[in-house]
Amino acid sequence: MRPLLLAPALLLAAPLLAACTESTAPSSDAAAGDDVVTVSSTDDACEVSSTEVPSGKVTFEVTNDGSQVTEFYLLAGDGQAIKGEVENVGPEATRQLVLAVPPGDYVTACKPGMSGEGIRADFTVTDSGADLTPTGDDAELVDQAVTQYQAYVQDQSDQLLAGTKAFVKAYENGDDDQARALYPVARTHWERIETVAESFGDLDPKMDAREADLEAGQRWTGWHLMEKDLWPARADDYTALTPKQRRVYGDDLLANTDDLVGRIAKLELTVDQIANGSRGLLEEVATGKVTGEEEYWSRTDLYDFQANVDGARVAFEGVRPLLERNDPDLADQLDERFTALQKLLDQHRDAAAPKVDGQSGFVGYDQLSTSEVKQLADAVNALAEPLSRLTAAVLA
Incomplete structure (x- = not known):
């Protein structure tokens, strides 16, 4: 959360917002046959279970195993254009990002503390042959x-x-x-x-x-x-x-x-x-x-x-x-x-x-x-x- 001083009414609302953006357990929305990539974001690492998946529907299960609020991004190969994101993932919470991803080169990024360029790694989507x-x-x-x-x-x-x-x-x-x-x-x-x-x-x-x-x-x-x-x-x-x-x-x-x-x-x-x-x-x-x-x-x-x-x-x-x-x-x-x-x-x-x-x-x-x-x-x-x-x- 950004370091601003909030009025009493807004401070009261802050705990209520956790439910809006976080879930403490992985979602079960991924269908059988979908590719599921688990992501563990800590204060100094971004561990992605796989750096290569076939094209099609991909579910990223993002868990914050660190002490700071974090974000996760799937970026285009240039590291600039955002293809999908989940923000404000609190400690011990899990969030899900579901995307239909075509073949190509991408970049994953976790942002502990929601600042900077994040902890980045190359990510590849191979051609599954499936028509999206x-x-x-x-x-x-x-x-x-x-x-x-x-x-x-x-x-x-x-x-x-x-x-x-x-x-x-x-x-x-x-x-x-x-x-x-x-x-x-x-x-x-x-x-x-x-x-x-x-x-x-x-x-x-x-x-x-x-x-x-x-x-x-x-x-x-x-x-x-x-x-x-x-x-x-x-x-x-x-x-x-x-x-x-x-x-x-x-x-x-x-x-x-x-x-x-x-x-x-x-x-x-x-x-x-x-x-x-x-x-x-x-x-x-x-x-x-x-x-x-x-x-x-x-x-x-x-x-x-x-x-x-x-x-x-x-x-x-x-x-x-x-x-x-x-x-x-x-x-x-x-x-x-x-x-x-x-x-x-x-x-x-x-x-x-x-x-x-x-x-x-x-x-x-x-x-x-x-x-x-x-x-x-x-x-x-x-x-x-x-x-x-x-x-x-x-x-x-």
């Missing part, structure tokens, strides 16, 4: 899911670019009131596709790094640097950025956003990435939004919370036709729990706050009571458990 292309009715449903979600991601990235341009213009011109109003609205479009944006490992830290996450020697740039400059009240002895510095950081954010949009336009998603993305977005809620860590300076966390839930639900709904064929009860359960979580979020809307897509925005996160934070945490936990089974069910 869906057939029959499934092929049509997969094509539909991929087409719809890629269009959604592209639309959100285009809106992110437009919103960032407006925000940067106000920020560089010194119109702080306007910049503060535009900040959570523009970031909504980032948060809705956060797991896709994070797959570009070189861009994400430039755009979305928080001050508490910075590593030794890392230059801080991006959204949260400007957030602190606009809301410095919680900072000690803060020196405001000069107009020249604002232009440098604003132009840098805009250039990186433009780069992101270009990369997303070339991205080819798979159905397992969409399902895993839904789970990943809810994990973002649990690890950065419910805790109040994401928007530490502005307290606009509920905008990000809503955006992550929006993106998770869109991804789920895209693969729902496949899920209904394989596990209709899970589809119904996810519907009910998404609805329950949304009902709680809607209770914290504020008609006077900046609107997003015509809907009212939200109160500041520091205005929530301890019991209200607990209710949100409980609803996130209730949704997280069935959502963790989504990918395995879709690929069944």
Whole structure:
């Protein structure tokens, strides 16, 4: 967990979040014949049971045998593009990552303490001869899911670019009131596709790094640097950025956003990435939004919370036709729990706050009571458990 001081209400929520992202026993979702790779992550090692598997459905059972919260990644052969990940695996917990993996060279990485490049090793997927292309009715449903979600991601990235341009213009011109109003609205479009944006490992830290996450020697740039400059009240002895510095950081954010949009336009998603993305977005809620860590300076966390839930639900709904064929009860359960979580979020809307897509925005996160934070945490936990089974069910 990142070293930030949390308000009492958020400290109360912290133990509740463990259930959202961790399981203390390996999952039984792997079907007979699937390749299962066990991963033991310790404070100084990443032991992978096999460094070579045949192409097809692969289940990584990731156990944290260390003392720090850890993460596990399957990266492309270049060590940059993220093919799949599980984050925030607590000590003694086991998490599962399910992927349909084509032949090729990959890299595995454990990140004890959730920092740095991680403990890496080469990983090879040989050609099993199996055709991973869906057939029959499934092929049509997969094509539909991929087409719809890629269009959604592209639309959100285009809106992110437009919103960032407006925000940067106000920020560089010194119109702080306007910049503060535009900040959570523009970031909504980032948060809705956060797991896709994070797959570009070189861009994400430039755009979305928080001050508490910075590593030794890392230059801080991006959204949260400007957030602190606009809301410095919680900072000690803060020196405001000069107009020249604002232009440098604003132009840098805009250039990186433009780069992101270009990369997303070339991205080819798979159905397992969409399902895993839904789970990943809810994990973002649990690890950065419910805790109040994401928007530490502005307290606009509920905008990000809503955006992550929006993106998770869109991804789920895209693969729902496949899920209904394989596990209709899970589809119904996810519907009910998404609805329950949304009902709680809607209770914290504020008609006077900046609107997003015509809907009212939200109160500041520091205005929530301890019991209200607990209710949100409980609803996130209730949704997280069935959502963790989504990918395995879709690929069944």
